[in-house]
Amino acid sequence: MTCNRTDITQQLPDLLAGNLRGEEAGRLREHLETCSFCAEEYRVLSRLAALEVPEPKAGFFDGLPGKVTRDIREEKTVSRARFRLPAIELNWKVGLAAASLAAAALLVFLLPKTEPVLVQKPDDNVPLISVAMGFETNILTESDYKISDVSDALEFEVELTEDDLMEITGAFLFGGIEYMDMDADALLLFEEELGSIPQRS
Amino acid sequence: MEWEKERELTKRAKKGDEGAFEDLVRAHQRKLYNYIYRLCENHDDAAEITQKAFVKAYFSLGNFRGDSLFRTWLFRIALNTFRNHVRDEGRRKHQTLDGLDPPAQEKTFSMMVQKEERKKLAEAVQTLPERQREAVVLRVHEEYSFNEVAGIMGCSVGAAKASYHQGVKKLKESIRGDE
Incomplete structure (x- = not known):
């Protein structure tokens, strides 16, 4: 079972994300009703898209900007030191x-x-x-x-x-x-x- | 974040304004973390790579010309950081998917089913070769066009499409095998 309509399969993520409207979305949906290959692919993509990323440890996002700034400052210091290399x-x-x-x-x-x-x-x-x-x-x-x-x-x-x-x-x-x-x-x-x-x- | 505001922040950050860069970090950190997490399925690695990517981005700001979105440019840096991380640490071979759990939560039956489903799918994604995984994540989760995927991955549009299609094909086979 296969389908050579790459124009359809390439747009399935857009359909899934709701980025297609009107005629375009209709054309794809129509195809999905008659093509089991693409319908299966759409199902797989739907399941995949529904995978949520677990929330990171508490406070991670609150602390990240500060950590980045700290690293930047450290890196600047190290860079200055690097330019004074031992002979x-x-x-x-x-x-x-x-x-x-x-x-x-x-x-x-x-x-x-x-x-x-x-x-x-x-x-x-x-x-x-x-x-x-x-x-x-x-x-x-x-x-x-x-x-x-x-x-x-x-x-x-x-x-x-x-x-x-x-x-x-x-x-x-x-x-x-x-x-x-x-x-x-x-x-x-x-x-x-x-x-x-x-x-x- | 509005494009104008982002442009202003980028401009200030280029001049060394750390506060402006922190605002950029705040605006993009969750998206970036989620993106990296999907590639590695490990919190510690995702956190480390996200942090490193922002630092690299700061020192690369001079190269950001604004002809792509800041986010797209940032994702390209993050992907390089991820690839280096995988190569340098050799962690991919050793990592397990045991660290997937969100913080302590009530384990109802439906949650356990969801967790099992998640684990299977996540495992299927993780078994994809690196380039295929990158293409699938960028296209399906991040909703980038193939042109943008190619730009971020640093390859041709044709190569990005091929990686995506191969990846999806393998995922279908893998999921079919589970059913």
Whole structure:
């Protein structure tokens, strides 16, 4: 038993939510009377929609805005601290990595901000960016995702080891970051962070 | 919340007004919590993810251009937070549905039947692969259009529709098996 009327099945949630009116709703209801496949789907969706979320622990919603504000303040303090990173010893590998990273960032900066920067990934074996920089790997590792919130991705947890730096630089230069769409604020932060790397010696 | 008021609050929050952001949290917290709860069926996780998502949203406000609703934008951040949470904590594999109960309540027969029904359905939803679950919850519970679902999930409209249809198909099979 099946039905190939995807125009109907796709609208069943709208019918259920009462978002369809008049002729449109009538057309769907008429179909449901004659199609057992769609009628069953509608029943399942109805049961699903009726599932209520249990009330959370008492006081949860009253306390949440305050907790969020507290976390924001803490995060601001931590962020300030993060930008005063302990010096790491520069050697030729770190220098090379920092220079490459700066070059890659300059490339990102020079391209128009409205257009995503596309870095082709040469093959599937290139290691993807590490979490050390706060990148959300699930965004970066799935080809159908773009980074929509760069500040989400760039949290600047840059307590970088040499290996981290090499990995990040490699990801920039040789693939791994497939799309990068930075807005001006995120770019500025990123540049600041890059600028801080050579000063750590 | 009215669109104008929300826009004003967003604008103030962008400038660092914590009070304005708290108002935004108040306006959206229940919707967001319910959404995350449906994805994970666990209060503690839903509470933690909701809180984290709001904090992330605050620090991402600079990227909010207002070309989508604040709620839609917030849901996208929350979904990423949820996905990271699942990945980082590995909690999905270990969680049970035992934590479903609302706070202590009178256990009448009809409530027990409802609870059983809820548990079965919730279990069926939880057995769906992540993307399918996300698409079903966004479409059925949150009443988003497929375009919006795709925007929140970060995939194409076609992929969102496919995930939704696969999810509903599995739910039908699962519920049919129970009857």
